[in-house]
Amino acid sequence: MWTPGRMSNAKSWLGLGMSLYFWGLMDLTTTVLSGTPTPPGKLEALLPDKPQSHLRIKRSWVWNQFFVLEEYTGTDPLYVGKLHSDMDRGDGSIKYILSGEGAGVVFTIDDTTGDIHAIQRLDREERAQYTLRAQALDRRTGRPMEPESEFIIKIQDINDNEPKFLDGPYVATVPEMSPVGTSVIQVTATDADDPTYGNSARVVYSILQGQPYFSVDSKTGVIRTALMNMDREAKEYYEVIIQAKDMGGQLGGLAGTTTVNITLSDVNDNPPRFPQKHYQMSVLESAPVSSTVGRVFAKDLDEGINAEMKYTIVDGDGADAFDINTDPNFQVGIITVKKPLSFESKKSYTLKVEGANPHLEMRFLNLGPFQDTTTVHISVEDVDEPPIFEPGFYFVEVPEDVAIGTTIQIISAKDPDVTNNSIRYSIDRSSDPGRFFYVDITTGALMTARPLDREEFSWHNITVLAMEMNNPSQVGSVSVTIKVLDVNDNAPEFPRFYEAFVCENAKAGQLIQTVSAVDQDDPHNGQHFHYSLAPEAANNPNFTVRDNQDNTARILTRRSGFGQQEQSVFYLPILIADSGQPVLSSTGTLTIQVCSCDDDGQVLSCSPEAYMLPVSLSRGALIAILACIFVLLVHIFKTKGIKQHSTQKWTDTKAI
Known part of the structure; x- marks a missing residue:
């Protein structure tokens, strides 16, 4: 209905006025007196089938909107409202036209009366409103009687959607033995109905299955533990069913459910126990x-x-x-x-x-x-074990001059088993390829089988075997290390052939050679050699031996003046003795040649028949020889020049 107080709004909507029709559900608080005149030139939206007198309208209505309930299931078209122009005299000269969203498909209009009907079932959750346009035309000329006006048809919600848990089913875990009231998980249900209208979308939660173990907050959907000392070892898995009901949980509300699978996680609340003591x-x-x-x-x-x-x-x-x-x-x-x-x-x-x-x-x-x-x-x-040697290793020292067949060690083994079988001994021949030793088969006495020579083999490592008489497969072994000890059985001797020379002009007491010796023995306190002339040369008038007391000796001349023509070679026997027990000695011969030498003692010749220059000359001798050769050459060249000059002079005289 149109009133003077809404004149400014009517101008913006080009004169189309609309009423709100709630099918008897409106809060009618304002009375509209009958007979209120309608301003000229305006379309009027009238409430359906209601007299114009004593009509009460909700204060908060929007003048350019229609409201229609969703989900109408009747067989006839659903009446939405009426459009009316103040120029319509009821003679059918005005034609009403509807256009815009859903016009002709969802909504129709009686072009004579202006009645609007919905011809399809409406679903607010699918579409909440439609925007349409209306026009009043002169039916005869088609001329617009009113400017085109726009209005909205809003779909009024009814409670036709139950709450749904979009994230369900849920899985949650809570530690066993948790205190009562421990939060487990929060579930949330959504309702597609209009939350701004009535209680259709107001959801209340309740627990259908899972008591008395769990509870749910009716407003928030938070699930909490409700029983003390829940034990995982007694019950580990729980299936809780939560219901969400709209209409604030009132009778007639729609409900949806979800499942929450809750597992009690383990805590260390059980001590270990041995099933067997x-x-x-x-x-x-x-x-x-x-x-x-x-x-x-x-x-x-x-x-x-x-x-x-x-x-x-x-x-x-x-x-x-x-x-x-x-x-x-x-x-x-x-x-x-x-x-x-x-x-x-x-x-x-x-x-x-x-x-x-x-x-x-x-x-x-x-x-x-x-x-x-x-x-x-x-x-x-008990198991049958091989014989065991006691001790588990043998170390034996034996002198190298030990007699063949001498027992150097008793090897002992025994059967560790209670039966205590008899033992037979032998030597692993791969450890004694030279067969220097043998062992008594019954007593284990280890003896020498060949002469020992420390200078040839100073160590022997042999393996002695012990075998059970009643079970030859049970064989034990032990290592025996034998150290051959040195005895003084080698005389000292010169390590090489010694040859020296003495100058013919040598003086008495002159050193001509230093000698040393070697000994294959290895005495504990080291080698100590003594040098002297052999007995047969003890009174040698030409040479003598001086012991240096450091295992070496000097050979000195005993007189001065030697001549190659008299004796060109001397053979000097030298006695070398060690300090062992017993003392061993040998005689070594020093060969001494008599040589002619220069004043510096450099050898010129060691043979009286030699005419060649000595291989080794002193610097003075070489200079002297070269000087003589030079003087001789000068003399030769000078003589030859004189002869040539005399011959030439004689030839010239003859020519004259």
């Missing part, structure tokens, strides 16, 4: 170190890091013979051999093993100690 195990005495004896297992109802275990040996007489390690994959304790075992020495052991959680939670310590113990009995089983 006693374990019985056995191991062969021949088991190598680090080999496995057996396994123990402490069961823990927790999982993951909370079920991790650490095993230790806390008591027992086998703590030094066995060890225990934790298998991190299966959380079992693996008992292993720590040192060699012997059935004959100890036949059984007892271990007290503890299994404990290394990762503890302080709030659960009151549940008891998080460790448990068990007793392990280990029996050592």
Whole structure:
């Protein structure tokens, strides 16, 4: 309906006025008196089928809007409202035309009465409003009686959509033993209905399944724990069903549900327990170190890091013979051999093993100690073992002049088994290819079989075998290292042939040679040689020997003046003696040639028949010789020149 107070708004909408029609649901608070005149030249939007007198209109209505309820299911077209021009006299001369969104498809208008109907089912969630245009034409001439006006038809919401959980189903985790009220997860339901109109979209949450373990906040959808001390080991998985209902949860509201799968995560609230308080195990005495004896297992109802275990040996007489390690994959304790075992020495052991959680939670310590113990009995089983030598290594020193067949060591072995079988001894011949030794088959006496020579082999490393008489496959072995000790059985001698010379003009006491000696022996205190003339040359008038007391000796002339023509070579026998017991000695000969020398002692010739210049001359001798040659050449050339001059002069005279 049009009123004077809305004149300014009417101008902007080109004279199209519209009423709000709520099918009896409007809050009518204002009375419009009948007989109110309609301004000329305006289209009027009238409420359907309502008299113009005593009509009450909602204060907040928008004058250019129609409202129509969605989801109409009747068979007849749904009446929306009426358009009316004040120029319409009811004689059918005015024709109403509708255009815009949905015109002719969704909405139709009676071109005579101006009644608007919806001819399709409307869904607000699909489309909330339509914008249309209306015009009044002169039916006869087609001339517009009113300017075209625009108006809106809004689809009025009804509660036709239930709440939906778009993110469901949900998966959540909460630690076991959590306090009551611990937040688990928040679920959210959405309602496609209009949240601004009524309670159609106001959602209230409730729990249909999952009590008394969990609760849900009716407004926020936050799920919380509702029961104390929920134990994962008793029940781990929970299926909770949450309902969301619109209309604020009132009767007649629509509802939707979702599933929340809640898992209790583990905390360390269970101590480990050994299912057996006693374990019985056995191991062969021949088991190598680090080999496995057996396994123990402490069961823990927790999982993951909370079920991790650490095993230790806390008591027992086998703590030094066995060890225990934790298998991190299966959380079992693996008992292993720590040192060699012997059935004959100890036949059984007892271990007290503890299994404990290394990762503890302080709030659960009151549940008891998080460790448990068990007793392990280990029996050592006998095996047939090879003979054992005592000691396990032999070192023998023997002089090299020991007589053949001398016992140098008693080798001893025994059967470690209770049966104590008889032993037979032998030498591994690959360790003694020269067969210098042999061993008595029954007594184990190790003896020499050949003469020993330290200067040839100073060390021998042989392997002695011990075999059980009743079981030849059981063979033990031991290494015997033999050091051959030196005895003084080699005389000292010159290391090479010594040859010296003496000048004819040598003086008495002149050094002509220094000699040294070698000895194949190796005395403990080192070599000490003594030099002297051999007995047959003790009174030699030509040369003498001076011992330097440092294992060398000097050969000196005893007189002056030697002549090649008299004696060109001397042979001087020198006696060399060691300091061993007994003293051994040898005679070495020094060959001495008599040579002619210059004034500086340089040898010119060592043979009386030699006419050639000596190989080695002094610088003065060479200069003298070269000077003589030079003088001789000058003399020759000078004589030759004189002869040529005389001949030429004689020839010239003859020519004259």
